[in-house]
Amino acid sequence: MIKLSAEQENAVRDVARRCIREIRETLKQKPKPSWNTAVPPILKKYHELVKPMGVTLVKFNSEIGRLNGRYGVES
Numbered sequence: 001m002i003k004l005s006a007e008q009e010n011a012v013r014d015v016a017r018r019c020i021r022e023i024r025e026t027l028k029q030k031p032k033p034s035w036n037t038a039v040p041p042i043l044k045k046y047h048e049l050v051k052p053m054g055v056t057l058v059k060f061n062s063e064i065g066r067l068n069g070r071y072g073v074e075s
Contacts, residue, residue: 012060
């Protein structure tokens with residue numbers, strides 16, 4: 001993967017935020033959908049937006065995890 005510029009990193013974070021928002025809205029629906037059926041298509045849809053910048057699916061998922069405070073959060 002190539003080094004992303006600051007503008008590209010901001011764009012990836014913006015797409016990740018939109019992805020998180022859609023996942024949360026989807027999982028709030030009644031009846032609650034299965035995580036395994038609802039989330040992967042959403043992740044793939046938003047990953048397609050950042051894929052041309054050279055961002056892998058793993059990197060994209062890592063960014064989502066950081067934004068959610070799962071790991072790698074700088075204090």
